[in-house]
Amino acid sequence: MLKFILRRLGAALVILFGASVLLYVLVINSGDPLSDLRESNADNREYLMQQRIDNMNLDLPWYQRYWSWLTGVGKCFALQCDLGTNRSGVSINSLLELAASSTLRLVLLATLLALVFGISIGILTAVRQYSGLDYGVTFATFLFFSLPVFWAAVLLKEYMAIGYNDWVREPDFGPVQIIVIAVIAGFLMQVFLAGSMRRRIITFAVTAGFFAAALPSLTALEYFRNPQLGYIGVAVLTFAVALSATAMAVGVKNRKVLYPALITAALVSVVQVALYNVFVYYMNWFIMIGGLALAAAIPWFIGRSMGGRYKGIAAGVSVATGVIGAGLTVVDHVFRAWPGFLGMKPRPIATIGSQTPNFGGDFWQTMLDQGTQLLLPTILLTIISLASYSRYTRASMLEVSSQDYIRTARSKGLPERTVIFRHAFRNALIPIATIAAFDFAALIGGAVITEQVFGWKGMGELFQTGLREVDPNPVMAFFLITGTAAILFNLLADIFYAIIDPRIRV
Amino acid sequence: MSTMNDQKTPSSGDVYSLAEAEDARLIKEDAESLSQGQLIRRRFLHHKAAMVSVGVLVFITVMAFSSIGFAGLPGWWGKTYLDAGTVIDGGRPTLSLIPTWLGGDGIRWGEYPFGQENTGKDYFALVMRGTQKSILIAVIVGAVATCIGAIIGAVAGYFRGWVDSILMRVTDLFIVIPLLVLAAVLGQIAGNLGSSIVYLALVLGLVTWTGLARLVRGEILSLREREFVSAAQSMGSSSGRIIFKHLLPNTIGVIVVNATFAIAGAILLETSLSYLGFGVVAPESSLGLLISEYQNSFTNRPWLFWWPGVIIVAIALSVNFIGDGLRDAFDPRQTQKRSKKRKAKANA
Numbered sequence: 001m002l003k004f005i006l007r008r009l010g011a012a013l014v015i016l017f018g019a020s021v022l023l024y025v026l027v028i029n030s031g032d033p034l035s036d037l038r039e040s041n042a043d044n045r046e047y048l049m050q051q052r053i054d055n056m057n058l059d060l061p062w063y064q065r066y067w068s069w070l071t072g073v074g075k076c077f078a079l080q081c082d083l084g085t086n087r088s089g090v091s092i093n094s095l096l097e098l099a100a101s102s103t104l105r106l107v108l109l110a111t112l113l114a115l116v117f118g119i120s121i122g123i124l125t126a127v128r129q130y131s132g133l134d135y136g137v138t139f140a141t142f143l144f145f146s147l148p149v150f151w152a153a154v155l156l157k158e159y160m161a162i163g164y165n166d167w168v169r170e171p172d173f174g175p176v177q178i179i180v181i182a183v184i185a186g187f188l189m190q191v192f193l194a195g196s197m198r199r200r201i202i203t204f205a206v207t208a209g210f211f212a213a214a215l216p217s218l219t220a221l222e223y224f225r226n227p228q229l230g231y232i233g234v235a236v237l238t239f240a241v242a243l244s245a246t247a248m249a250v251g252v253k254n255r256k257v258l259y260p261a262l263i264t265a266a267l268v269s270v271v272q273v274a275l276y277n278v279f280v281y282y283m284n285w286f287i288m289i290g291g292l293a294l295a296a297a298i299p300w301f302i303g304r305s306m307g308g309r310y311k312g313i314a315a316g317v318s319v320a321t322g323v324i325g326a327g328l329t330v331v332d333h334v335f336r337a338w339p340g341f342l343g344m345k346p347r348p349i350a351t352i353g354s355q356t357p358n359f360g361g362d363f364w365q366t367m368l369d370q371g372t373q374l375l376l377p378t379i380l381l382t383i384i385s386l387a388s389y390s391r392y393t394r395a396s397m398l399e400v401s402s403q404d405y406i407r408t409a410r411s412k413g414l415p416e417r418t419v420i421f422r423h424a425f426r427n428a429l430i431p432i433a434t435i436a437a438f439d440f441a442a443l444i445g446g447a448v449i450t451e452q453v454f455g456w457k458g459m460g461e462l463f464q465t466g467l468r469e470v471d472p473n474p475v476m477a478f479f480l481i482t483g484t485a486a487i488l489f490n491l492l493a494d495i496f497y498a499i500i501d502p503r504i505r506v
Numbered sequence: 507m508s509t510m511n512d513q514k515t516p517s518s519g520d521v522y523s524l525a526e527a528e529d530a531r532l533i534k535e536d537a538e539s540l541s542q543g544q545l546i547r548r549r550f551l552h553h554k555a556a557m558v559s560v561g562v563l564v565f566i567t568v569m570a571f572s573s574i575g576f577a578g579l580p581g582w583w584g585k586t587y588l589d590a591g592t593v594i595d596g597g598r599p600t601l602s603l604i605p606t607w608l609g610g611d612g613i614r615w616g617e618y619p620f621g622q623e624n625t626g627k628d629y630f631a632l633v634m635r636g637t638q639k640s641i642l643i644a645v646i647v648g649a650v651a652t653c654i655g656a657i658i659g660a661v662a663g664y665f666r667g668w669v670d671s672i673l674m675r676v677t678d679l680f681i682v683i684p685l686l687v688l689a690a691v692l693g694q695i696a697g698n699l700g701s702s703i704v705y706l707a708l709v710l711g712l713v714t715w716t717g718l719a720r721l722v723r724g725e726i727l728s729l730r731e732r733e734f735v736s737a738a739q740s741m742g743s744s745s746g747r748i749i750f751k752h753l754l755p756n757t758i759g760v761i762v763v764n765a766t767f768a769i770a771g772a773i774l775l776e777t778s779l780s781y782l783g784f785g786v787v788a789p790e791s792s793l794g795l796l797i798s799e800y801q802n803s804f805t806n807r808p809w810l811f812w813w814p815g816v817i818i819v820a821i822a823l824s825v826n827f828i829g830d831g832l833r834d835a836f837d838p839r840q841t842q843k844r845s846k847k848r849k850a851k852a853n854a
Contacts, residue, residue: 015675019682023691030694142830146822148774148794150781151815154801438681445684449778464782467690475691482684 008494012487023479024066024472033058033087033470055089056471069476083480084473086466092477095462100481102354103451103458106374107443110381115436118386122393124192127420129398133191137390144387149380149446153453156376157351165347171224173215182211226339229332235269238325245317248417250310257314260306264299264318268325272332279333283363288330295326334371337364348372352455377450385443392435396428403427429500437493441486549835556831559824566821570637573630587631587791599629599809621809623800633813636793639786640773641821643707647772650711652718652765656757659722660749664730674723680716688713689775693784701790710775718764725757759836766829770822777818793818 032038033056037049052058057065072082083092125134173181186208190200218224229237242261243252250257272279278287299318307314342348344361350373359369400406401424409423410416448460459478466474540548550556575581599621620630662673680688689710696705729735730753738748754761777794779785786792793814800810 015678015682018675018679022679023683023688026688026691026695030691031698142823142826143819146770146774146819146826148777148781148797148815148818148822150778150794150801151797151811151818154804154811158804441682442684445686448686448690449782452782463687463690467694467784475687479683479687482687483682486682 005491005494008491009487012490016483016487019483020070020476020479021066024069024476025062027467027472027475028062028065028470030467031470035470051089052087055085056087065472069473073480083477086474087469087471092473095474096459096477096481099457099459099462102456103444103447103460104481106354106377106381106450106456106458107440107447109374110378110385111436111440111443113378113382114385114389117382118389119393119432121386121390123397123420123425125390126394126397126401128194131194133194136191141387141391144383147384149384149449150453152383153376153380153450156380157453160379161349161351161376164349168224168342168348169346171219171222173219178212178215181215182208185211225342227335229328229335231269231273234272234325234328234332235265237328238265238268238321241265241324241328242317242321245320248421249313249317251415251417254310256306256308256310257303257317260299260303260314260318261321263302263306264321265325267298267302268295268322268329272325272329279329280336283333292323292326295322298322333364334368337362337368341365341368345369345372349375351376354456354458377447377454377456380450381443381447384446385439388435388439389432392432393428396431397424400424400428426500430497433493433496433500437489438486440489441482444482444485546835550831553831553834555827559827559831562820562824563828566637566817566824567641570634570641573634574638576638583631583634585628585631587627587635592626620813621807623807623810624803629810629813632791632796633793633817636791636796636814637817637821639703639791640776640793640818643703643710643776643786643792644769644772644821644825646704646707647710647714647776648765648769650708651715651768651772652761654711655715655718655764656722656754656761658715659719659724660726660754660757662719663723663726664745664749664753666727670723673719677716677719680713685713685775686778689779690782690784693779697784697787701787703786703790703792706776706779706785710772710779714768714772714775718761718768721760721764722754722757725760726753729753729756759833763829763833763836766825766832770825770829773818773822773825 034049034052037045037052040048042048057068060068069084072084075082081093083096085091086095121137125137128134186204186206189207190203193203194200195203239262242265243258246252246254246258246261252258296319299322300315303315303318304311341361341364344359344365345356348368350356354370354373356369356373359366361369406419406424409419414423444459447458448463450456451458451460452464459481462474463478466472466478571581573581573583574587599619618628618630620628620633623629623632658673658677662670692709692713693706696709699705735748735752738752743752776785776792777797780787780792780794781798783798786795788795796814797811797818800807804811
């Protein structure tokens with residue numbers, strides 16, 4: 001395995017090297033780096049030109065300039081990266097540090113969300129092939145494929161952000177709005193849950209009735225300005241997660257799996273009350289990540305030790321319950337911080353920038369600030385990459401579903417749930433891993449447009465300015481990040497293959 | 507299959523043996539046998555989404571090229587995209603599709619169907635000009651990318667060995683640079699060559715061939731082991747003849763389907779680049795350029811933003827659906843389940 005990985009890594013580095021030469025040559029030949037100074041009327045024109053020539057080493061031939069860039073990058077292996085300077089002599093390292101964090105946050109979040117939703121939608125449409133849901137989703141994915149990012153972004157800004165911000169000042173629903181929302185929600189719910197006509201009608205009536213009753217009462221309670229989940233809400237939802245995760249994995253009759261999940265849920269319910277003060281007063285990212293790790297590790301042990309014959313599944317279900325429970329606790333605290341946040345930032349959903357300038361709040365308020373700034377670009381990137389994931393998952397699931405071993409699994413009487421999730425889905429994941437690996441790097445490239453529309457000072461900005469000024473170093477820094485990401489994720493995909501498919505043991 | 511037998515057997519009541527019945531059935535089926543091309547055409551014509559898309563695409567293309575004229579030929583639309591004029595009614599579009607009995611203004615075309623922009627230029631003419639250019643770029647990109655991809659893939663797959671290694675490493679090289687980045691750099695270079703859209707289109711074609719090259723190579727790798735290739739080789743055909751006369755025609759399905767998807771991708775790529783300022787530059791025009799010029803007028807004159815966007819979506823969506831229809835037509839394996847289900851429904 002190690003030899004295989006090393007060989008792949010070596011080949012990838014060679015390709016990366018070749019691509020960097022190609023890009024470097026193309027960028028420095030894409031225009032005249034001095035054009036703006038040539039046209040300027042400044043008195044010290046000659047001096048400015050000479051300064052830029054010195055900064056960019058324009059008096060050297062291209063291979064010497066490339067070589068000095070390459071040796072700077074080579075120092076990365078000694079953890080002393082030197083990515084050169086831009087044309088005015090500012091070090092790229094510091095520029096990239098600022099830019100990369102906001103861009104990677106955006107792209108990682110979007111990829112994660114797109115993978116989760118895309119794969120779920122793909123499975124659902126494959127299981128219900130040629131249903132109304134399938135046709136509807138197929139049309140929607142084709143539409144998303146065909147959407148120009150910059151155009152959709154302006155629409156999102158206009159209708160979602162500005163519309164919501166206006167609305168949240170005085171949240172209110174008119175009777176017509178309530179009826180329309182209730183009918184749409186009921187319709188969508190019956191499409192998703194499907195079943196016989198009778199069942200569909202019942203689903204529709206229950207959902208529509210729920211929304212028709214909930215919207216006015218929530219408005220009356222000022223829920224939209226002052227949302228609450230509370231201890232009880234978190235506890236109830238966590239137990240619901242435990243039950244549904246068990247039901248999805250093996251069914252609630254399996255006590256070996258059900259009990260660890262329920263114990264985890266109980267533990268989450270107790271801990272969220274016990275740690276209330278920590279959450280409110282002493283929260284930081286370190287505690288957050290550590291807490292999430294514990295919320296995964298402890299349930300894992302519970303599941304392993306109590307699961308018996310089903311210890312793998314029990315551990316998985318418990319971990320899911322623990323992590324989602326912890327997530328719900330976080331959501332609860334975000335809700336608690338929301339009224340104060342609205343006071344600081346009356347128009348919450350931002351259309352410009354990656355954070356509000358001069359925003360001084362506590363941990364939760366800062367998180368909400370960054371979250372609301374991140375919301376629109378994330379939705380946009382998620383929608384666009386979701387389309388391809390769901391199509392690939394669907395195709396791959398359909399391909400797998402026609403295999404003999406699926407028929408065998410069905411004919412030996414396994415429940416449909418087991419057939420789909422344990423036999424079909426695992427095998428369908430293999431091609432998706434490859435696509436996701438390539439997609440991540442492409443998405444950083446695609447984020448250039450998103451950042452431009454939303455006015456982020458991210459890597460897209462770095463790249464665009466660099467290219468416009470015919471300044472190779474910023475462009476190469478951008479390429480270095482995407483290229484490394486491409487290699488890294490391809491390696492991860494290779495390792496992932498070996499885990500999910502025992503036949504691939506190189 | 508069983509239903510078919512049920513229908514046929516009564517007609518062959520006077521035959522003596524099972525074999526003769528079978529022969530009679532085969533002869534009868536032969537009467538309606540179809541060639542491969544006919545089968546594909548028939549499957550494609552039955553794909554509803556694809557047929558609707560063909561209609562939409564033809565409509566948009568004919569509108570774009572006939573209305574304001576193309577390459578010196580005059581069009582039927584009286585106004586040009588150059589003439590500024592007085593802004594009438596805030597430049598609001600006069601196109602109306604809601605009939606009077608529904609409370610609208612009646613179905614009419616009006617003086618300025620798509621409205622006017624800030625200086626009073628007719629926006630319909632501007633949008634049609636942008637559409638023309640965008641379609642032209644997409645078609646050229648699709649053609650160039652398809653040719654390069656098919657040839658590189660076929661040569662790599664046919665010769666294998668070191669030729670294959672080198673060509674595929676070159677392909678990887680192009681893949682590892684994000685498409686938008688490479689396209690933007692080359693777009694800027696093309697902009698320096700001249701403002702003609704042809705340069706941009708050719709350059710974009712140079713970077714979008716990689717996916718097709720990989721697919722064609724895969725197909726050729728399995729095709730080259732077939733008997734007809736050995737036969738051609740033993741008759742002394744040159745490599746070029748084998749590749750172009752024997753191998754590539756057999757991969758036409760993959761090529762055609764991917765060419766359509768390449769066109770849809772090219773439309774979006776070109777509009778994105780023009781939006782960023784690395785693609786089509788004034789005085790040329792394209793749909794992406796129109797959006798980036800008028801995006802700030804969204805609150806005052808939203809139609810300046812809506813029309814080009816809607817047309818981009820319409821073109822990309824219909825080309826994607828046509829591609830989907832072609833894929834189903836060339837490779838019906840994925841759709842077999844549907845036809846079975848339909849037959850079962852029809853029988854029940």
